[in-house]
Amino acid sequence: MDLSIIIPLLNEEESLKELHDWIVKVMRSNGYVYEIIFIDDGSSDGSWNLIQQLTRENIHVKGVRFVKNFGKSQALHAGFKAAKGKVVITMDADLQDNPEEIPELYDLIKNEGYHLVSGWKKKRYDSLLSKNLPSKLFNWAARKTSGVQLNDFNCGLKAFDQKVIKNIEVSGEMHRYIPVLAKNAGYSHIGEKVVKHQARKYGKTKFGIERFINGFLDLLTIWFVSKFGRQPxxxxxxxxxxxxxxxxxxxxxxxxxxxxxxxxxxxxxxxxxxxxxxxxxxxxxxxxxxxxxxxxxxxxRKNEARYTVSEEINLTPAEKQYSS
CATH class of the missing domain: 1.20.58 (Methane Monooxygenase Hydroxylase; Chain G, domain 1)
Structure with missing residues (x-):
């Protein structure tokens, strides 16, 4: 399989159909063999019902549903475990990430040999105080702490070689620092690509002050783990x-x-x-x-479950690695 597209979501019912159709259009125009994996992180709206409908209409669509909201990192972890594509793309479900960027990201991994390529939303349409300034501060601190020279660590649109996502552990709020986790795991060929950022069309952002605080705490954690995690x-x-x-x-x-x-x-x-x-x-x-x-x-230590799945759709028995 060429591509796995992983989409974590929380209460994004209004955008899912439009996002699905847009991705399918890009996949067909480029002739990719693909799968779309929606990870419903405990939505309380009709998101899961819509995912069920999409799986009936398109055999390439798969769904994983959490019993409650466990967080984006846990959703990505579940998607990484289920993904079968040689190249894995992650993107947000709010239509702020543009599926038209996927072919170039795929080419950078498949043909240019990158382990990971992170999107850079150079021109943003978010609120200056709620996202822009905190993001700039996060990115500066992450660069100084990790040595990974990216301008936008937190961009949801990223491309991975399959072996990267199968060999990193994403937990807590660590999804912001996946490039750092990849570097610590030995995957140092990390690139960045300027991508289009679009204004949110439906709903409202899930960003809150607690994410600002948790992000800094996780940055300290990942610094400590990268330096002394193996030999405290x-x-x-x-x-x-x-x-x-x-x-x-x-x-x-x-x-x-x-x-x-x-x-x-x-x-x-x-x-x-x-x-x-x-x-x-x-x-x-x-x-x-x-x-x-x-x-x-x-x-x-042994691996412990960090989330509980209630339903899975279109996943093969080998992909069902979760407790129901």
Missing amino acids: MHLFGALGVLMFIIGFGFALYLGVDKLFINTRGRLITDRPQFFIALTAMVMGTQLFLAGFLGEILIRS
Whole structure:
């Protein structure tokens, strides 16, 4: 199969039919063998009913429905697991991503050898305060932290080589930083393409202040995981040893001072250096143990379900990897 198109959505009933028809038109004009996978992330409108209708009308359409809203990252994770195409395209369901961009994105992956190509909405039609400024801040911070030089990490329109999406774990709000996850997994041939951004035609944005806060927290998480996720002892162990050495140094100073210099002075427990030494050694021990426990958890952890699917349509038995 040439293409898998993954579309996570939440309450986008009005745009789904138009988006489907637009994608099908592009697929047919380019002769692609394709699949469209809609991931209904707990919609409360008629989105799932419309997806069911589309699966009856078009055998290339597949659907996955969550029992409640688990988030875009979890929706993408489910789509990645189900995708069979050699090239995988992700796009939003609100018609702000243009399906006409798909052929060029496909060519960059298939023929130019990119592992991942991210869209760049250079000219945006979003509100300046609600999306533009936060996006610029996110993108700047992500570039500085990750070393991945993209202008628009959060663009929903992206293209992937299949092996990339099968070897990364997307959770929390990490969908913003999929290029960073790909780089950390060893897929460094990452490109960017300017794409058309269209004003929202139906409904309203799902962006809220909590996403702004969560995005920064996830950026810190992904920085930590990329640096120390595989070997937490390198951070916690090093800090623990440093703190213990500082504490032991103060304790040694107090002992030498009491035994050989100030033999008739105050008791060691009456001196502030004693509490510094005690606190530093306790903290050092705790940090070292935290790193040790982290190493044990990494070696013993198992994959856990992060969402629950209630229905699936047109997926083969091999693709049904979820609990109903």
